[in-house]
Amino acid sequence: MTPAEFRATLVRGLLMPLDPRTLLDPHHNGGPMNDLNTAAPTWLAEAEADRENFELDRLAEKMRRSERHAAFVNIKLRELGIEPVTWAKVDSSGGLDAALLVDEDYENGKYAVYATWGEHNDAVELWAQDYETPRRFSQMLNSIGSVAAAQIEAPKVPPLPRPDYRALALRAVNSLREDYVGCDAAAVAAAIHGLTYAVLHLAEQGAER
Template identity: 35%
Template structure:
């Protein structure tokens, strides 16, 4: 079912800026309120011509890397009243469309309506828009141009970065598929399958079951353990005592999900306090006591010997006390 996202009229605080999402989208000219952010990311608005460019690029990336990897933007033109041209802007979130045939899916498709200035908010609150570098064509005439060797090096670096980003996105998409395949193998239908964040190689764990605060049951998600190279469950607290998800038990059967709801995150073993090496102190004290001469005749030396004997006895007593303290159950 499609959602309609009605944008608010433009405010006086809007500025014109160039925005992009890394090297995958943009840069595009937009209007935005620099103080209006989602997790630190910008929420830009675009004119219809720019929306068409974004639509073409998102569909191109989805065709190349998979629709489960990227949301796509679509502009549908028509004449609603015959007398005026209309354009409908849609955003399709393909990762939410993996359910059974005929199953109604919320938030999978959004209709983006223009604001009073005819601008469309694309990806605000979902995509990682950020400010782009200044437009090279808009530089001042007295700006010193880059030497050819540096321009070539920058171009090569940009090419490598684009290749790396595409590779990481592909690996992340394959990893999300591994998670979903494991769930399918165990007969688990997730509330939300594993996917990757828009335009980034970050895996969004599959949501298997929501938290239940009344029953004190954790939410359970299926994530990927890169160290063990296997699917691992992750738990979210039912009272939100901590942010995010924490690792739980490996996923081998449906029973692991049932247990993870009750156990929550994996409990790390308490550090073992071995205590001081008290027997080392004893050896030192006994050695010192043995070296103290018993036939000393000098009065001054005798006082020193007596003091050393007292120190040795004190160290022996301390070592025995510490040994009893740290071996006590």
């Protein structure tokens, strides 16, 4: 082949239309693309199913927890003889929908009052709200008079949960592991361990009586 013939053959090859399927499969020879697998792998389908089951389990647990808390709130209201506007219930997302005790009284400057379950305090809390103030903690529901007080008192900062002193003590002693301190302090660390566990043991014994 002469140089001129070679150049002519090269030009014809460059001008030939390109099959776009060769971009996806460089081994494609122009025939049907039967060997190109576009299906999702089996393990990915299993992973998606596992995730869906996890989400369903989590939603079911959330709904069960909300049902318990709604029951606690409604029992407390019945004990105090309170007939709410709406009872506590589970909302469409599985969360707790607080009981509405009284609507806002705009003319007399009174808040709307809701009863909900305080997970930090394990007790029924009253939350207040008006057109200017988002729903916020007001006070604990200790008596029927608490509702009247919540209508006129400004919402407050929720009380801090009671510290778990046992967990705090264990965290403290675990930070004083003997292999983390010097030889001179090993005896002191061991003594602190013993005293702390002794106090916890006595506290547990007293709680069981």
